[in-house]
Amino acid sequence: MSTNASGPLLRVERLRTWFPINRGLMRRAVGHVQAVTDVHLSVEAGRTLALVGESGCGKTTVGRSILRLEQAQAGRVIFDGVDLLELDAAAMRPYRQRLQIVFQDPLASLNPRMRVRDIVAEGMRSFGIGSDESDRTDRVAHLFERVQLDAAQMWRYPHEFSGGQRQRICIARALAVDPQLIICDEAVSALDVSIQAQILNLLRELQDELGLAYLFITHDLGVVRYLAHDVAVMYLGQIVESGPTAQIFESPSHPYTQGLLQAVPSVDPQRRGGAPPLSGDVPSPSAPPGGCYFHTRCPLVMDRCRSEPPPVASQGAVSARCFLAPGSGSE
Amino acid sequence: MSRLLSVEGLTTRFPLAGVHVPIVDESTFAIDRGEVLALVGESGCGKSMTALSIMRLVPKPGRIHSGRVELLGRDLLGLSVTEMRAVRGGRISMIFQEPMTSLNPVMRCGDQVVEAIRLHDEVSRKDALARCRELFVQVGIPDPDARLRAYPHQLSGGLKQRVMIAMALSTRPELLIADEPTTALDVTIQAQILRQLLELRREIGMSILLITHDLGIVNELADRVAVMYAGRIIEQGERTDVLGRALHPYTQGLLRSMPALATPGRRLPEIPGVVPSPAEWPMGCRFATRCQLAEDRCRREVPGATARSDNHVASCHAVEEGRAQAPAGGEPEGAAR
Ligand SMILES: Nc1ncnc2c1ncn2[C@@H]1O[C@H](COP(=O)(O)OP(=O)(O)OP(=O)(O)O)[C@@H](O)[C@H]1O
Ligand SMILES: Nc1ncnc2c1ncn2[C@@H]1O[C@H](COP(=O)(O)OP(=O)(O)OP(=O)(O)O)[C@@H](O)[C@H]1O
Ligand code: SF4
Ligand SMILES: [Mg+2]
Ligand SMILES: [Mg+2]
Numbered sequence: 001m002s003t004n005a006s007g008p009l010l011r012v013e014r015l016r017t018w019f020p021i022n023r024g025l026m027r028r029a030v031g032h033v034q035a036v037t038d039v040h041l042s043v044e045a046g047r048t049l050a051l052v053g054e055s056g057c058g059k060t061t062v063g064r065s066i067l068r069l070e071q072a073q074a075g076r077v078i079f080d081g082v083d084l085l086e087l088d089a090a091a092m093r094p095y096r097q098r099l100q101i102v103f104q105d106p107l108a109s110l111n112p113r114m115r116v117r118d119i120v121a122e123g124m125r126s127f128g129i130g131s132d133e134s135d136r137t138d139r140v141a142h143l144f145e146r147v148q149l150d151a152a153q154m155w156r157y158p159h160e161f162s163g164g165q166r167q168r169i170c171i172a173r174a175l176a177v178d179p180q181l182i183i184c185d186e187a188v189s190a191l192d193v194s195i196q197a198q199i200l201n202l203l204r205e206l207q208d209e210l211g212l213a214y215l216f217i218t219h220d221l222g223v224v225r226y227l228a229h230d231v232a233v234m235y236l237g238q239i240v241e242s243g244p245t246a247q248i249f250e251s252p253s254h255p256y257t258q259g260l261l262q263a264v265p266s267v268d269p270q271r272r273g274g275a276p277p278l279s280g281d282v283p284s285p286s287a288p289p290g291g292c293y294f295h296t297r298c299p300l301v302m303d304r305c306r307s308e309p310p311p312v313a314s315q316g317a318v319s320a321r322c323f324l325a326p327g328s329g330s331e
Numbered sequence: 332m333s334r335l336l337s338v339e340g341l342t343t344r345f346p347l348a349g350v351h352v353p354i355v356d357e358s359t360f361a362i363d364r365g366e367v368l369a370l371v372g373e374s375g376c377g378k379s380m381t382a383l384s385i386m387r388l389v390p391k392p393g394r395i396h397s398g399r400v401e402l403l404g405r406d407l408l409g410l411s412v413t414e415m416r417a418v419r420g421g422r423i424s425m426i427f428q429e430p431m432t433s434l435n436p437v438m439r440c441g442d443q444v445v446e447a448i449r450l451h452d453e454v455s456r457k458d459a460l461a462r463c464r465e466l467f468v469q470v471g472i473p474d475p476d477a478r479l480r481a482y483p484h485q486l487s488g489g490l491k492q493r494v495m496i497a498m499a500l501s502t503r504p505e506l507l508i509a510d511e512p513t514t515a516l517d518v519t520i521q522a523q524i525l526r527q528l529l530e531l532r533r534e535i536g537m538s539i540l541l542i543t544h545d546l547g548i549v550n551e552l553a554d555r556v557a558v559m560y561a562g563r564i565i566e567q568g569e570r571t572d573v574l575g576r577a578l579h580p581y582t583q584g585l586l587r588s589m590p591a592l593a594t595p596g597r598r599l600p601e602i603p604g605v606v607p608s609p610a611e612w613p614m615g616c617r618f619a620t621r622c623q624l625a626e627d628r629c630r631r632e633v634p635g636a637t638a639r640s641d642n643h644v645a646s647c648h649a650v651e652e653g654r655a656q657a658p659a660g661g662e663p664e665g666a667a668r
Contacts, residue, residue, distance in 0.1 A: 019485075021477075033485075055489025055516045056473070104488045107429050150608040159390070163428045163511070164374025164544075186488065189514045190428070192544035195374050195606075197588035197599040204598075219517040220545075222591030226599065246595070263518040265525075265547030267591055269575035272551050278519045284474030 007081065008042035009213050010066070010099075010181055015039040015075035017058075017065045021286060033286050035061040037237035039075070043181065046211040050224040050245070052260070053234030056285065059217045060104055062234075063183040066215075067101055068092060079181070097127045100174035102187040104217075106166035110158040116169050117154035120144075123177040143172040148198050163190045171199065175206070181213040189220065200227055221264050225249050233257045236285060236293040241325075243318030253313075253320040255298045292322070300324060334403075335538045336385070336506055337361040341398035343377075343384045345609070352609040354380050354393065356562040362506070365532055367539040369549040369570075371585070372559030373606050378542045379428055381559070382508045385540075386425055387415050402506070421451045424504040426495050426512045428542075434483040434491060441479030444498045451502045466497035471523045489516045496524060503535055510542045525552055546589060550574055555642075558582045561606065561617035568643030578637075578645035578655060581618045616648065624649040624656070 017036040020029035036058040043049045051059050064070040066077050068084060077084045084095060103109035110119055120143060121136040123129075130136035141151040147168040158166055167190045174182050184203075188196045200223065206212050216228055224231055225245060232242040233254065241254040252258045259278045266272065278297045283289050289296055295305040305323060312321050313328030322328065343355040355377045362368045370378050383389050385400050387407065400407045402422060407415065419425075427433040435443055441463055448459040460479070467475035470493040483491055496512060507528070513521040525548065531537045541552060549556055549570070556573040558566040558581065566579040577583045584602035593599050604621035607613065615632050619625040629648050636644040637651040649655040 053517060055493075055520050056487040060487060105429065148605050150605070150611075152610075153608060162375040162379060168374075186514070190374070190511060190544070192372060192374050192585070193546065193590070194585050194588045194602045196544075196590070197601045200590065201599055201601060219521075220590075221518065222547075222589065226590040226593050226595050259519055260517065263522045264591075265518070265522075265545070265551040267546050267550055267574070267586075267589060269550060269571045284477065286474065286477065 007078075009045040009080060010215070011042040011076075011078045012062070012066065013040055013076045013078070015062065015065060015072055015077065017061050017070050017072045031286050034237050034288060035285060036065060036072075037288075039234070039237070039239055041215075041232050041239065041242065043213045043215055045180070045213050046207060047230070048207070048214040048216055048228045050216045050218060050228035050231045051234060052217075052219060052221065052224055052231060053240075054236070054256075055219070057234045058237045058285070059234055060185055063101060063185050063215065063217060066183065067096075067099060069101075097123070097177050098180045099183070100177065100179040100181070101183040102167075102170045102174050102185060104185040106163070106170045106190070107158065109170060110166060112158055115155050115157060116161070119158070119169065120154070120173045120176050123173065127177050129177060139176065140172070143175055146175070146202055147172045148195060164192065164195060167191060168195075168199065178210075179212070181215065183215045183217070185217045186219070187216075188223065189218065196223070203227070221249075221261065233260070236283060236288055238293060238321065239319075240294065240322070241318070241320040243316075247316075247318055253315075253318060253325040254294075254322045255300050255324070256294050257320075259297075259299070294322075333364050335362050335364045335366075336540075337399075337401045338381075338385065339399045339401075341381070341384055341400060342396045343380055343389055343393055344396045345393040347610045350610065351396070352612075353396070354562055354609055355384055358398070358559075358564055360557050360564060360567060362538045362540060364505075364538055365536045366555065367532070367541055367553045369541045369543060369553035369556045370559060371542075371544060371546070371549060371556060373561070374544070375606060376559045377562045378559055379510055382425060382510055382540065382542060385508065386419055386423065388419075417451075420447060420502055420504075422504060423506045423508065424499040424502055425508040426492075426499045426510060428510040428514075433495060436483055438482075439479065440481055440483060440486070440494045444494070444501055447498050448501045462501065463497065466501055467494075469527055470496050470500075471520050472497070489520065492516060493520075493524070500531065503531075504537060505535075506538050506540065508540045508542075511544070512541070513543075513545075513548065521548070528552065546574065546586070547591070558585070561612055562609065563617060563646070565618070565647070566645040568640075572640070572643040576643075578639060578643070578650050579618075579647050580622050580624055580649065580655065582645075583656065616646075618647075622649075624654065 015036055018032040018034050021031045022029055039062055061070055065072040072085055117140050120140045124136050130139055140154055144151040144154055149168055188199055228245045231245050231248050232239050235256050241257045252261055283296050291307045292305040292310050295301045310321050310323045312319050313325040315327030339359050341355055341358040342353050344351040344353050358381055384395050444463040445459040464475050472478050472493050513524055553570045556570055557564050560581050566582050577586055587600045602621055613619050616629045616634050619629040634646045634648045636646050638644045
């Protein structure tokens, strides 16, 4: 954890968000999708934490639980010293400005009947930003320029834009209310590399200028290596490894992180068909395996991994949930 | 190899501010049986619209204006609506860019795939369901039985994407159009799906039109690459040529801005300037407003295709005049892992 006197801007502790599985006439809960089981993370002001991991491992649910768009059953979400999970709706309201999210599915998060100018200006109006409507229009135009969209197109509807353009509209909407932290859920995944470069440079500039913090959910490890100060790797609802980006890319401790880094397709035209992908069954989040959650796919699996959950081992700034990780005392 | 699809002079226009703008402008390319062609380019350049034009699913008020789209010698643009419906989901199927837009929110995932299968094949519901379950396993959906019963909103982004992929593969198409098929997937699952696609291509000779902005995936999967900018294909060739010895200044800029090749903490190299919106496309080369090599002629005249070899062409005056920069590519300094 941070030793910073003022503490991190966002600290998530022991977060748990499970979805009930209802069956039958009475819609009784017959089990749970254990989307997020035990998540700890912290993001300092002015820094970027990347949250990476398997599709379906719970990344989006973490982001949505922080903003209370999903109801967490346990844990704490401490933002600037206040536990958001304890607040009532009225007390939560100012935090809906200070924390923004760029949703993973841009089309689904944009009201199809609103012009994009109004979509971007909506938050400004409700938080009293901008003196009047024409001032807000100017601000929208300025935001459009910053995310490389043509300001003349702000009077169009969401369906008239391409996938990547819609993603940038969502980024503009998040920036519009001057937040302190933005949760970016696959926010640049639909962008080709040249626009991606512009947006990533923009996010970095804003961070330098305004001290913005990002929780950056992505599966693009090239982006992570380039942008994030720290990384948290998630597998089946748990953080399995976390620490400074450079260190984790240099020497990943957890076998899942190792598999992830090896699976990145090379851009070298002289090579392809890299390491074989991880094999083994991808377990279900409604019935996670006993012992280490990763043991069904781990190339280094040992007997005890099948029965005993590994502790979180720490060495320096890196923590990993694996018997073989440095610092676990059993490597 | 025999020709499966050939697209010639395809032009799709949208009325924008009173003018008919060619969002897809004179596109020409071909795909052989068993071949993977990657279509890459700037966000908004018309990749999805190219795919939708081939499927004849261009949204209103857009319209295919001219050109030919031949599948095994038959012009799809001349088919009746019913004939076209049989082609779609039969010989050609498509994975759409935004999975939510093509999954029915009030229908269970399994039922949707079963319906798709039974629309084209006369099989019993039970057999269709078995095939569907098998596909779910092949695309790496954990706990397939529960997912057959799930509604789309109960699935993560990546699971929805895999349901879409399963649905597209369920009819064993000859041509698969995959629009950003793995954007929501982590690399380990992505690797599994790419292998699955290559497997099917070997097994049934499926061809793939792959739309992606991930040049790593292009490198893994594609045989040939076409690069699009502002509605036009500006470079086309073998994978090793386009990625390794790119000719067009835009392609070269694209390759340079890959985060995988950048130094952390340093600014990413950008292509300066903004993509012009379709209503403001310059009359000559559409890249001229952002190109460091642009001269007067570039701003006036549309560049024709210059062939560097039989299989590698680029539309650029600088390339034609021999004043283009040395071919650039993803030759990595420490890039490959
Ligand atoms: N509303 C819901 N009801 C039931 N299950 C849900 C719901 N939302 C998510 N889930 C399940 O919770 C798990 C985690 O989903 P989440 O969307 O957080 O994953 P993710 O890590 O963001 O994945 P991706 O990278 O594919 O977007 C998945 O198994 C998903 O199917
Ligand atoms: N319904 C529509 N009406 C008007 N213009 C549209 C419509 N749909 C798309 N466009 C425009 O057509 C152009 C091409 O869109 P297309 O979806 O083909 O882009 P793309 O290359 O797939 O981009 P991306 O990588 O962002 O998905 C864009 O500039 C977009 O704004
Ligand atoms: S034609 Fe001219 S402007 Fe266009 S890419 Fe070539 S050099 Fe640049
Ligand atoms: Mg997600
Ligand atoms: Mg698209």
